[in-house]
Amino acid sequence: MRPELIDDVSQSALDPAGVGATQIVDLFHWMVGGGVVIWLIVVGLSVYSIVVPGGHRPRLTKTLVIGGGAVVPTVVLSSLLCYALAMLPELHRPPPSDSPTVKVNGVRWWWRVQYQTDDGRTIETANEIRLPVDEAVEFKLTSEDVIHSFWIPSLGGKVDMIPGRETRLKLYPTRVGKFRGVCAEYCGTAHAQMRFDVTVMPRPEFNRWLSNQSSDAREPSQQSAIRGGELFRRKGCGACHTIRGTDARGRVGPDLTHLASRSSLGAATKPNNTENLRHWITHTHHVKPGVTMPAFQALDEREVDAIVAYLEQLH
Amino acid sequence: MSKSISRDNRVSPLWAIVSAPAVWAVHFLASYLTAAIFCAKLADSDGSAGEVQLAVMSYTVIALLLIAAIGASGFRRHHHGRHSTSHDDSGRDAQRRMIGFATFLLACLSAVATLFTALVLVFVGTCH
Numbered sequence: 324m325r326p327e328l329i330d331d332v333s334q335s336a337l338d339p340a341g342v343g344a345t346q347i348v349d350l351f352h353w354m355v356g357g358g359v360v361i362w363l364i365v366v367g368l369s370v371y372s373i374v375v376p377g378g379h380r381p382r383l384t385k386t387l388v389i390g391g392g393a394v395v396p397t398v399v400l401s402s403l404l405c406y407a408l409a410m411l412p413e414l415h416r417p418p419p420s421d422s423p424t425v426k427v428n429g430v431r432w433w434w435r436v437q438y439q440t441d442d443g444r445t446i447e448t449a450n451e452i453r454l455p456v457d458e459a460v461e462f463k464l465t466s467e468d469v470i471h472s473f474w475i476p477s478l479g480g481k482v483d484m485i486p487g488r489e490t491r492l493k494l495y496p497t498r499v500g501k502f503r504g505v506c507a508e509y510c511g512t513a514h515a516q517m518r519f520d521v522t523v524m525p526r527p528e529f530n531r532w533l534s535n536q537s538s539d540a541r542e543p544s545q546q547s548a549i550r551g552g553e554l555f556r557r558k559g560c561g562a563c564h565t566i567r568g569t570d571a572r573g574r575v576g577p578d579l580t581h582l583a584s585r586s587s588l589g590a591a592t593k594p595n596n597t598e599n600l601r602h603w604i605t606h607t608h609h610v611k612p613g614v615t616m617p618a619f620q621a622l623d624e625r626e627v628d629a630i631v632a633y634l635e636q637l638h
Numbered sequence: 639m640s641k642s643i644s645r646d647n648r649v650s651p652l653w654a655i656v657s658a659p660a661v662w663a664v665h666f667l668a669s670y671l672t673a674a675i676f677c678a679k680l681a682d683s684d685g686s687a688g689e690v691q692l693a694v695m696s697y698t699v700i701a702l703l704l705i706a707a708i709g710a711s712g713f714r715r716h717h718h719g720r721h722s723t724s725h726d727d728s729g730r731d732a733q734r735r736m737i738g739f740a741t742f743l744l745a746c747l748s749a750v751a752t753l754f755t756a757l758v759l760v761f762v763g764t765c766h
């Protein structure tokens with residue numbers, strides 16, 4: 324069975340949608356171009372030395388060896404260094420103080436995401452980051468266990484997340500769209516499934532999304548969803564998951580307050596739909612080997628239906 | 639005559655080889671220590687570090703002058719005596735020439751390394 328992965332969004336550093344990524348692509352093109360020129364010269368010279376018989380003038384040889392072997396590389400590397408260093412001050416400059424700040428913690432193998440609202444409240448979500456377009460955003464990054472690395476290839480460079488330390492990253496998205504974020508530092512079994520969804524959207528839409536995220540979970544109204552909420556409590560899901568507005572306050576796993584508004588499950592391992600959600604709950608380790616969440620295989624069909632109905636109305 | 643013989647028998651200063659890299663190392667430490675201490679203790683809230691840039695530039699000028707002097711003396715020793723003497727004989731003369739040559743090459747390397755160190759601090763220029 325071919326795993327149903329979500330690969331419809333850009334995860335390419337060569338498809339830039341942010342200021343940082345554009346600079347990286349420029350740098351990459353210069354280096355590829357330069358590399359090709361140097362390669363052509365070196366290979367050309369070797370072919371020349373094989374094809375053209377006879378010795379060469381010692382003085383010329385010496386000049387070529389010292390010039391081509393020491394002087395040219397020094398000059399090329401120095402100019403590359405200057406070119407790259409000239410980008411640093413802008414990348415390091417803190418964003419304007421009124422720009423949004425997003426705190427992201429790496430946890431094996433998912434992402435705890437926290438937004439700060441204007442009235443000073445902290446809103447938690449997981450595995451999904453939304454950003455307003457054409458605004459600088461500051462990320463404050465850390466890890467709750469091992470070293471992870473936070474990377475949205477289409478938007479900019481990557482920065483390590485280190486336990487006990489806060490690292491920073493400034494991004495400036497320039498294009499509306501969906502992008503893929505990944506963990507770029509091997510961190511254990513499910514490292515390859517530690518990804519996240521990034522949506523860059525116009526400011527008004529972003530505000531609407533953020534205000535929806537900041538509300539508590541909606542009360543279930545349908546019969547099965549009410550039963551699902553009951554089961555969620557009874558089966559102990561709340562020991563690991565938070566659903567704001569209920570007594571589920573666990574912090575081991577992702578916040579599920581607005582799970583239904585997210586597009587994927589298991590840190591962007593599967594699309595968020597009914598079938599995958601059922602499968603996640605009953606065959607967790609089949610979907611994502613190694614995670615702390617136990618598979619709830621003992622639940623019967625109707626119990627799973629009810630829990631899924633409850634989770635699916637958490638918009 | 640006797641003077642030149644006595645100089646020929648002088649033991650070649652082996653430490654001359656490491657003197658240029660040592661200047662680079664001291665320059666490196668001085669630059670980063672200055673930046674670290676300045677940013678931790680003295681920087682304004684906007685994090686500008688113009689003073690560090692100035693300090694690093696002056697360290698760099700001093701370091702490059704020292705390295706140039708070391709390199710020049712190595713080069714002179716390398717060119718001392720007959721040109722045909724090889725570098726890998728066992729004689730005093732060849733030894734001196736070899737050490738001179740190594741000193742000279744390492745001085746070139748140290749000069750580039752010192753410049754690279756300075757470039758980073760001069761370009762970045764802030765405490766962020």
Ligand SMILES: [Cu+2]
Pocket residue numbers: 429432470471472506507508509510514517
């Ligand atoms: Cu990771």
